[in-house]
Amino acid sequence: MRIPYLAAALSLACAAQLPGQDAANGKKLFAKYGCYECHGSQGQGTTAGARLAPKPIPLAALIAYMRQPKGQMPPYTAKVVSDAELADIRAYLASIPEPPPAKNIPLLNQ
Numbered sequence: 001m002r003i004p005y006l007a008a009a010l011s012l013a014c015a016a017q018l019p020g021q022d023a024a025n026g027k028k029l030f031a032k033y034g035c036y037e038c039h040g041s042q043g044q045g046t047t048a049g050a051r052l053a054p055k056p057i058p059l060a061a062l063i064a065y066m067r068q069p070k071g072q073m074p075p076y077t078a079k080v081v082s083d084a085e086l087a088d089i090r091a092y093l094a095s096i097p098e099p100p101p102a103k104n105i106p107l108l109n110q
C-alpha cells in the first residue's frame, strides 16, 4: 500500500515547515479541545494528565504523540485537530513562563 505511506511522509514534511505558529490561537484551541481538562489551563499538569509546559516536547514528537498516545490519553486524529492547530497549541505551551524559584516567593521564605 503506497498511499498511506505517502500520506504519512507528506504530513511529516508539512509538520517540519508549518506556517506562523500563533500562541494566542493555541491558547484558545487548548481550551476548545479540552486539553486543559487533563493538563491544566497552563499545561502545568494535573492528576489526570502530564505536565506539558513550559518547555513542551518538539513539534514532530507532539504531533506523533497526539495521533497515537501511549497511555491514558485519548487519540486526536488529524480530522479533529490539524497539524497546524497543534503547532499553535505548542506555541502557546512554549510561551508559558517558567514559574519563579521558591526562594523568590516571600510566603515560602518566612
Ligand code: HEC
Residues within 6 Å of the ligand: 030, 033, 034, 035, 036, 037, 038, 039, 048, 049, 050, 051, 052, 057, 062, 065, 069, 070, 071, 072, 073, 074, 076, 081, 089
Ligand atoms: C482525558 C485526559 C486528557 C486529555 C483531554 C488530553 N490529554 Fe494529553 N495526556 C493525558 C495523559 C494521562 C498523558 C500522560 C501519558 C498518557 O497516559 O498518555 C498525556 C500526555 C500528553 C502529551 C505527552 C507529554 C510528554 O511529555 O510525553 C502531550 C504532548 C499531550 N498529552 C498533549 C495534549 C493536548 C495538546 C491535548 C488537547 C488537544 C491533550 N493532551 C488532551 C491526558 C489527556
